[in-house]
Amino acid sequence: MTTTKITKRPSAPASASHHAKTSAPERKKWGYTVLAIVFLAIMLFPVYWMINASLQPNGTTLETSWLPLKPDFSGYATAINEQGGNLGTSLIISLGSVVLCLAIAAPAAYALAYFKVRGAGVVLFAILISQMIPGIVVANALYTAYNDLGLLNSIPGLILADSSHGIPFAILIIRAFMNGMPASVIEAARVDGAGHVRAFWSIVVPLSRNSLITAGLFTFLFTWSDFLFALTLTTTEAVRPVTLGIFQYIGAYVNDWSSVMATAVLASIPAIILLVAAQKYIAAGTTGGAVK
Amino acid sequence: MSLSTDVSLTNSGPGKPGATQEESQSPAQPSPRNNRRSRQRRERLFQWLFLVPAVIYMALFFGYPVVKNVVMSFQDYTTATFFTGEAPWVGLANYATVLSSSLFSTSLINTALFTIGSIVGQFVVGLALAIFFQRKFPLNGILRSLLLLPWLLPLIVSSAVWRWILDKDSGALNRFLGQLHIVDTGIPWLTSTSLALIAVVGVNIWIGIPFNLTILYGGLQEIPDELYEAGSLDGATGWKAFRHITWPMLRPVVSVVLVLGVVYTLKVLDIILGLTNGGPANSTQTIATQSYALSFQEFKFGEGAALGNVLVIISLVFAVLYLRASRRSVDE
Numbered sequence: 001m002t003t004t005k006i007t008k009r010p011s012a013p014a015s016a017s018h019h020a021k022t023s024a025p026e027r028k029k030w031g032y033t034v035l036a037i038v039f040l041a042i043m044l045f046p047v048y049w050m051i052n053a054s055l056q057p058n059g060t061t062l063e064t065s066w067l068p069l070k071p072d073f074s075g076y077a078t079a080i081n082e083q084g085g086n087l088g089t090s091l092i093i094s095l096g097s098v099v100l101c102l103a104i105a106a107p108a109a110y111a112l113a114y115f116k117v118r119g120a121g122v123v124l125f126a127i128l129i130s131q132m133i134p135g136i137v138v139a140n141a142l143y144t145a146y147n148d149l150g151l152l153n154s155i156p157g158l159i160l161a162d163s164s165h166g167i168p169f170a171i172l173i174i175r176a177f178m179n180g181m182p183a184s185v186i187e188a189a190r191v192d193g194a195g196h197v198r199a200f201w202s203i204v205v206p207l208s209r210n211s212l213i214t215a216g217l218f219t220f221l222f223t224w225s226d227f228l229f230a231l232t233l234t235t236t237e238a239v240r241p242v243t244l245g246i247f248q249y250i251g252a253y254v255n256d257w258s259s260v261m262a263t264a265v266l267a268s269i270p271a272i273i274l275l276v277a278a279q280k281y282i283a284a285g286t287t288g289g290a291v292k
Numbered sequence: 293m294s295l296s297t298d299v300s301l302t303n304s305g306p307g308k309p310g311a312t313q314e315e316s317q318s319p320a321q322p323s324p325r326n327n328r329r330s331r332q333r334r335e336r337l338f339q340w341l342f343l344v345p346a347v348i349y350m351a352l353f354f355g356y357p358v359v360k361n362v363v364m365s366f367q368d369y370t371t372a373t374f375f376t377g378e379a380p381w382v383g384l385a386n387y388a389t390v391l392s393s394s395l396f397s398t399s400l401i402n403t404a405l406f407t408i409g410s411i412v413g414q415f416v417v418g419l420a421l422a423i424f425f426q427r428k429f430p431l432n433g434i435l436r437s438l439l440l441l442p443w444l445l446p447l448i449v450s451s452a453v454w455r456w457i458l459d460k461d462s463g464a465l466n467r468f469l470g471q472l473h474i475v476d477t478g479i480p481w482l483t484s485t486s487l488a489l490i491a492v493v494g495v496n497i498w499i500g501i502p503f504n505l506t507i508l509y510g511g512l513q514e515i516p517d518e519l520y521e522a523g524s525l526d527g528a529t530g531w532k533a534f535r536h537i538t539w540p541m542l543r544p545v546v547s548v549v550l551v552l553g554v555v556y557t558l559k560v561l562d563i564i565l566g567l568t569n570g571g572p573a574n575s576t577q578t579i580a581t582q583s584y585a586l587s588f589q590e591f592k593f594g595e596g597a598a599l600g601n602v603l604v605i606i607s608l609v610f611a612v613l614y615l616r617a618s619r620r621s622v623d624e
Binding site for chain 1: 338340425440456501
């Protein structure tokens with residue numbers, strides 16, 4: 001075999017060997033693409049399975065077919081009927097938390113990056129340490145405080161608590177961006193007589209738009225995904241985020257997986273939208289948050 | 293003119309003797325020097341105001357809980373406390389109860405196995421994928437970013453989906469294995485005491501791969517090509533290049549990823565509660581889930597707090613490592 005190969009190669013027509021030379025690396029590259037798609041298919045199988053199971057007719061616990069050949073939307077009807085309000089609650093809490101988080105984090109990041117105020121090091125240290133504090137410790141203490149303050153089962157209570165997922169991260173990521181902002185622009189505005197608040201609002205905020213969007217999107221996702229505070233800081237059905245709704249579905253014996261999976265699909269929509277529509281910001285957030 | 297230089301000048305000075313007097317001086321006849329001083333003070337105050345909301349928030353939602361948790365851990369804090377307002381001091385009794393309970397050693401071992409298993413799995417697969425995606429091929433960027441999806445989904449959603457996939461009787465995994473004739477009867481992934489922890493670790497690895505992949509990929513991208521070119525002249529290619537060029541250069545990123553991973557994995561609650569709720573027979577109970585159960589299911593808040601503090605101490609050990617690993621990137 002080897003000998004024939006060796007003897008064959010030089011005898012091959014020049015044009016053919018030339019053709020093979022240009023297309024072989026090209027073919028190899030597409031081979032990698034195929035391999036990557038196989039990885040992706042394995043990794044995203046659960047997502048496929050969630051969508052597939054959500055499209056099965058109600059009550060078929062025994063066999064979910066591999067393909068949703070006859071899509072049935074009754075699972076979604078049940079999901080929206082039973083969890084629609086919870087989805088709305090999640091949406092309100094997430095949006096509220098984005099507003100609160102940016103309102104607190106953006107000025108703080110500005111002070112840390114641009115003013116370099118005294119104590120900045122301590123604040124940054126505290127932010128890093130805060131990442132080590134287990135959520136259950138925070139929830140344990142907050143429950144008693146919320147009980148006294150009447151904040152249990154309330155939307156403001158959950159917005160405040162859920163923002164703890166986003167605020168430290170947002171400060172770090174916005175600050176990292178503002179560190180690279182030219183100081184001369186802000187100084188010029190200040191020389192022109194703009195006050196601190198105006199310089200911040202009309203110069204700094206527009207300039208750091210991208211980092212604010214990244215921080216806002218991640219805060220939204222963090223709060224939307226929050227389960228711990230939903231679980232511990234609510235005791236009635238009055239205020240119930242969708243994550244808790246799903247937990248209650250799967251807490252009992254499940255005999256209607258299609259509506260559970262339909263709810264799961266609906267609860268995944270923000271993540272899917274962000275991944276497709278805001279890829280640039282997501283990429284900035286993943287790398288920026290951890291290493292910078 | 294430049295405000296930032298003014299500030300840095302005042303900041304660089306150590307103490308300011310007499311500064312308090314200047315503040316109380318009447319503004320009617322300000323000496324130019326005093327005027328400038330007080331302007332600087334006001335200036336600095338203004339700058340601090342930008343930071344104040346964040347400081348207050350951090351104090352209320354991270355500082356207060358930690359302090360309160362320490363206090364509670366020394367009290368007999370139960371549901372009765374909410375009615376009577378009384379939480380008698382019990383010294384170290386909560387710690388004694390919690391640490392001597394037979395469940396503690398189970399949760400400690402489970403926490404260690406869960407954390408080590410998850411981290412090793414996430415890291416090895418993440419690094420392998422990161423190296424693979426270093427190659428240039430069509431659709432690389434899109435495929436890599438789609439891989440992020442498992443990480444972005446709410447954890448409780450992932451738990452629900454995996455509950456269904458790992459279901460003993462009609463889950464996709466058992467049906468798949470059945471069709472390949474690898475198994476005859478359904479494997480009780482989540483309901484067997486010997487398998488549940490492995491299954492939970494597997495799901496957590498699936499969740500963590502995208503994060504590891506992304507950070508490690510970023511780290512690999514920063515290694516200059518010249519190093520590999522120089523290395524290949526010396527015959528360092530393939531495994532040799534990885535050992536002598538890639539790994540040493542990637543070390544700082546690796547330590548950040550690993551320590552962050554440990555710190556995040558130690559406090560995982562959602563996945564375990566969603567998949568097994570700590571069962572069967574406590575075989576997936578970790579310190580975090582046990583602390584939750586004590587506080588919010590048995591309403592022994594004092595004991596829950598004590599166990600939570602044990603978790604904080606374990607995390608702090610890794611916090612030291614984390615700070616050492618990340619100090620450089622923060623200062624930069």
